[in-house]
Amino acid sequence: MESLDLDGSVGRTPDHRAELNEFLRTRRARLKPQNVGLPVSGRKRRVPGLRREELAQLAGVSVAYYTRLEQGNAQGVSVEVLDSIARALLLSDAEHTHLTRLAKAKPRTKQVVRPQEVRTPLRHLLDILDAVPAYVVGRRAEILAWNRLAAALFGDWEELPVAERNWARLVFLRPEYRDLYVDWERKAREIVYALRMDAGRHPDDPRLSVLVGELSVKSDDFRWMWATHDVREKIHGVMEFHHGLVGELSLAYELFKVGNDNDQSLVVHYPVPDSPSVEALRLLASWGPGATRRTPVA
Template identity: 70%
Template sequence: MDDKPDSAAPEVGPSPGVDAGAGLERRAELSEFLRTRRARLRPEDVGLPHYGRHRRVPGLRREELAQLAGVSVAYYTRLEQGNGRNVSAEVLDSIARALRLTDAEHAHLTHLAKPKHKKRQSAPAQQVRPSLRQLLDTMDGVPAYIVGRRSELLAWNRMAAAVFGDWSRLPAPERNWARLVFLHPETRDLYVDWEQKAIDVVLSLHMEAGCYPDDPRLSALVGELSVKSEDFRRLWATHDVKEKSHGVKLLRHPLVGELALRYESFKVADGSELTMTVYHPEPDSPSVESLRLLASWGADATRTGSGSPTP
């Protein structure tokens, strides 16, 4: 038999959590996250019968999800409409299990429904300790940098400037991975798989939006990118979240050609919410020689990009 679409479910499209002027809205973010997670599950994925081929609802119906989570349809509907007030951790755990959320998605749901950080006018500026800057500079043969909240590039070494570009020449607000990836054509050209890099940036921003939905600078960044980049709007509307701590990036460098670099990202364990990322080539690969050449060619030209950028 046919299913009727959920009467209150919005059409699939750009997320209501993205507003050209306001950027983020926590209730809309919660609503869209739950709706998109529900839409990706099929009844047969969770052991429910599938009635007919002409199912109009993408994924599970609200009634089916509520049944799996052990809550009333009315209760789940209120939550999916963005009303997470007074929801218990136990209920969120049940819904996360029913939706088959990953650990990162479960944490994101909890942050959206029960934010730990109170609304504030502006988050304090992040500082990179001198010892961390010195550590970056000791990594003389490989690119390394430190990123803060909102994907802001706060410090980097000489090799990062040689590989990714001299960020010190940019105005301080432009030293931001999200702006570089979506608004700077030269950064798009640098990545062989630009789409995956763009996805990685959006995944990270969504995670942060869950932790700090009321951060005005993050809201402004999302609003700006939503206005200026169709690609950003498309990727933001998926509401996907995932923590990525390692991987491989293929770069198309204008001087040395293709670079294949592995990367590892580490949270700085001092409560500063800083992340250090270090790239390295596979031993005996062509990228080893390419980095060596960049180090020798770019020593003078990129030294201004070393770990102490000026605003």
Template identity: 65%
Template sequence: MDDRPASARTPATEPLDSRAELSEFLRTRRARLQPGDVGLPDFGRHRRVPGLRREELAQLAGVSVAYYTRLEQGNGRNVSGEVLDAIARALRLTDAEHSHLTHLARPTAHKKKRAGRPQRVRPALLQLVDALDGVPAYVVGRRSDILGWNRMAAALFGDWGALPQQERNWARICFLHEGARELFVDWDQKASDMVSFLRMEAGCFPNDPRLSALVGELSVKSEEFRRLWATHDVREKGHGVKRLRHGLVGELTLSYETLRLPDDHDQSLVTYHAEPGTESEAGLRLLASVGTGRLDAGRGVVGSAPGAGADFPPPHPFP
């Protein structure tokens, strides 16, 4: 018998179940809180469930137990924004979690249409990415699809152009390619971030067949993905620090910035840079001097950049 949560057993051919997503998200958020965390008395010797009871959460949110129970069972129809705000406060949700709850409880009809549109990167943006000399940069879209990159990104992360277009996806690379575990010193954090991003995507686009297929494939092939997917954690990280272990230049500590495009919120420009005067900056300069590949933008052709070391192998070749 398969005891995984329903959301972790999602068939690759079926859309994600919005009602199940809402139900499990609320249940897991409630389970992580104890009465003492929210100022309630704890008569915990005979508690049969982890975390808060439904009646305790309903009391905190100022709604009836029956109303909250219906919502946690996945029936979010006609729920008001005010009620969702009250439940978010009671559950101590972050801004990202609050947004995710709203998407799950109040889906809109236009999401299915938006999810089905093919993504294209503007030529001018591709030119900008290519012009960022010495700065690893790429454009990422829905489902963590990698849409375009410059030669420094290829030198740092590996030759994405060697992959079939449908496999140029950060989540697939993170969980299904051993090179990613070698490259990211904090692979566990990278993996958690990727699943949190896909959870946000699932809330926005539950009817996206490619997203459902990706979740289904990763659920079948990766035990780590199944475990993280079942937590229902969501968060947004616009910037931070990554430690990488590169085959040519050793360990690098790089800061990244994620810049969401104002005219297309489903695409982001991601850049990496090193602190001036550090060994990591010297490592990036070395990578820039040898290079690998040119900007591709998902067209399936990657060649050698003029003056680049065409014989230099990718740091972590993908299978």
């Protein structure tokens, strides 16, 4: 039976070997000899980035060994070799972790997809955080729970079908989210980073495969961002919003992993003290979850 691969193409079910191949190839292609201290010759290179033999030399492994690994065959690879390759490729901590997960992935097994449950105490915590937008996001960028002010800022997710309560579908497929984020591309990239990390942790997740396939067909932006194979972990920062009711908002955010569940995170947005966003957020809170549908008062 055919399905959409994690790279968005039609073919076999997602394969961590292909994912490993693409990840190593794209990391190698982005490096130039001068990035890693190799001499630069005047001869034009036929392919972008480092050659396989150059990367193998930097990592201290044979060309045949590295070629086999880049082709997706990670059988018997040691942590030490992966560390050496990560250093040679100048991988970030998040990319290094992603590489290790891909290389150490277990053989494919049929995966039972269980519903993601949010603990009752965590739901209570969301309600207590009533002065700031807060929500719980799970695997595949699924929005699992949120408080009243998050609904006022982002939209009343309660009105959406459960399958549509997903950051990737909202940001890439709904025009109103392009208008909401001042730097839409940055938000979109962060979602793709998170989905790539999920693909490394859960290479056989059929719902993730369906999601990536759908977005690859429906969104050109998603398709080229996914093809970069970039992975980063964003746990804090500042986001700029243009809200139809209260105007410009500058909100910092923090992401907290929930208990022992690496698939769930609590995300809290908050204004910098004494900034104009404090009053704007208060005004937004007074309108409630339906704020995104209201017409600003002239």
